[in-house]
Amino acid sequence: MASNDAHPDGTTLLAVGTKKGLWLGTSTDRVRFDFTGPHFLMNEIPSIGIDTRNGSPRVLVGVRSEHWGPTVAHTDDLGATWDEPENGAITFPADTEAALERVWQILPDAAGRPGVVWAGCEPISVWKSTDGGEHFELNRGLWDHPHRSEWGAGFGGAAAHTVLPSPADPDTIHVAMSTGGVYRSLDGGSTWTPRNTGISAYFMPDPMPEFGQCVHKVARDPNTDTTLYAQNHHGVYRSDDNADTWVSIADGLPTDFGFTILTHPRRSGTAWVIPIKADGERIPPDGRLAVHRTDDGGATWTPSSAGLAEPDYNVVLRDAACVDTADPVGVYFGTRGGSVYASADEGATFSEVIAHLPDVLCVRAALL
Amino acid sequence: MAGEVTVLVPSLLRQFTGDQAELRLSVDDADTTVAGLLDAIGGQFPVFDRRVRDETGALRRYVNIYVAGDDVRRGRGLATPVAAGQEVMVIQSIAGG
Numbered sequence: 001m002a003s004n005d006a007h008p009d010g011t012t013l014l015a016v017g018t019k020k021g022l023w024l025g026t027s028t029d030r031v032r033f034d035f036t037g038p039h040f041l042m043n044e045i046p047s048i049g050i051d052t053r054n055g056s057p058r059v060l061v062g063v064r065s066e067h068w069g070p071t072v073a074h075t076d077d078l079g080a081t082w083d084e085p086e087n088g089a090i091t092f093p094a095d096t097e098a099a100l101e102r103v104w105q106i107l108p109d110a111a112g113r114p115g116v117v118w119a120g121c122e123p124i125s126v127w128k129s130t131d132g133g134e135h136f137e138l139n140r141g142l143w144d145h146p147h148r149s150e151w152g153a154g155f156g157g158a159a160a161h162t163v164l165p166s167p168a169d170p171d172t173i174h175v176a177m178s179t180g181g182v183y184r185s186l187d188g189g190s191t192w193t194p195r196n197t198g199i200s201a202y203f204m205p206d207p208m209p210e211f212g213q214c215v216h217k218v219a220r221d222p223n224t225d226t227t228l229y230a231q232n233h234h235g236v237y238r239s240d241d242n243a244d245t246w247v248s249i250a251d252g253l254p255t256d257f258g259f260t261i262l263t264h265p266r267r268s269g270t271a272w273v274i275p276i277k278a279d280g281e282r283i284p285p286d287g288r289l290a291v292h293r294t295d296d297g298g299a300t301w302t303p304s305s306a307g308l309a310e311p312d313y314n315v316v317l318r319d320a321a322c323v324d325t326a327d328p329v330g331v332y333f334g335t336r337g338g339s340v341y342a343s344a345d346e347g348a349t350f351s352e353v354i355a356h357l358p359d360v361l362c363v364r365a366a367l368l
Numbered sequence: 369m370a371g372e373v374t375v376l377v378p379s380l381l382r383q384f385t386g387d388q389a390e391l392r393l394s395v396d397d398a399d400t401t402v403a404g405l406l407d408a409i410g411g412q413f414p415v416f417d418r419r420v421r422d423e424t425g426a427l428r429r430y431v432n433i434y435v436a437g438d439d440v441r442r443g444r445g446l447a448t449p450v451a452a453g454q455e456v457m458v459i460q461s462i463a464g465g
Contacts, residue, residue: 068460
């Protein structure tokens with residue numbers, strides 16, 4: 001991981017997007033963070049991407065005002081100044097007769113693809129930038145997909161909330177949408193096929209449809225790019241065949257509901273989830289927030305609540321959790337109660353690094 | 369009749385109009401509409417226009433525009449005509465929590 005001349009070695013940037021603004025924190029120990037903010041006060045920040053591929057970190061954020069609509073902005077100086085392309089980084093082409101509602105995902109691609117940044121948006125759409133996130137192009141293969149009229153809207157809106165380009169194979173991309181489930185492209189995004197076999201959609205007449213699942217988040221194994229993990233709307237799954245089929249790995253968890261799932265940046269088999277009691281009871285089980293970790297691909301899970309508030313009746317949303325790339329890996333998450341926790345020991349213990357923020361929508365961290 | 373209209377810019381959007389609270393635009397024909405005014409403003413201040421209208425050209429849901437004190441949504445929307453001497457107010461509606 002490249003360090004940056006402007007920051008001491010080992011400086012971690014933690015970006016926290018909330019319902020009413022963005023906070024940016026830096027730390028050298030991942031316990032005490034110095035924060036600036038709120039940036040974009042009174043705007044929700046549902047998506048953040050930190051691009052460290054060019055030495056100088058660029059932070060890209062999806063910004064949305066209830067009044068003034070959505071946009072994408074970026075900073076190359078950790079929030080001292082922000083830039084927004086005059087005509088918008090993401091705007092629907094006229095022939096679609098659609099308008100951007102919200103940017104749900106901003107993801108810089110692999111190190112070997114500098115300049116490539118992906119976005120997932122509402123209405124359900126995937127976008128690709130080749131200029132570092134200043135301008136994005138609509139993926140027409142997914143936009144024109146024959147299933148589109150049958151995709152539904154989750155409570156949060158109809159969005160492509162997860163975009164996962166394969167680091168190993170530039171032609172393979174997975175997306176997840178609510179509601180539609182997982183789709184995969186093997187030709188660089190020209191065509192897309194649903195890949196939900198084994199994932200339950202218990203809320204539909206056919207509980208195992210080809211598509212229509214409400215997959216909340218998908219994460220990829222760092223070494224075997226055909227292994228993926230999914231946190232579903234009830235259900236935690238792993239696929240070992242590039243999402244062709246999924247098997248439940250929920251045994252050992254207190255509940256199979258939740259929004260987020262994370263994988264380790266280097267070690268296969270390690271993943272984290274933060275269970276929520278149930279669809280109809282969206283609180284941590286028994287009001288006790290806990291992060292559950294597996295090191296064997298989901299065969300067994302170990303909870304950790306060390307350092308977390310108790311009780312805590314707030315949920316952690318799908319993008320309000322992340323890992324960094326340090327060694328040991330840092331694990332971060334924020335709650336709808338406005339607390340943000342950091343772990344410098346791979347999720348064994350946590351510290352509350354900022355509290356009493358508006359609802360946390362997105363958390364991203366990177367080693368500068 | 370040729371003349372000027374004044375567009376009042378809400379404080380939250382003045383960062384996108386060069387800190388101008390009022391924009392004065394020439395109206396030189398009888399067919400000028402609110403949409404035409406926004407097109408003209410958008411040519412100079414595109415971010416302002418994107419805050420007021422989405423990319424389909426629709427007025428954002430929680431943005432209101434008044435022409436001479438009348439809400440355009442009660443008239444012809446963005447096709448509401450604007451005459452020389454009139455004042456156009458752009459203002460956010462009450463929303464959010």
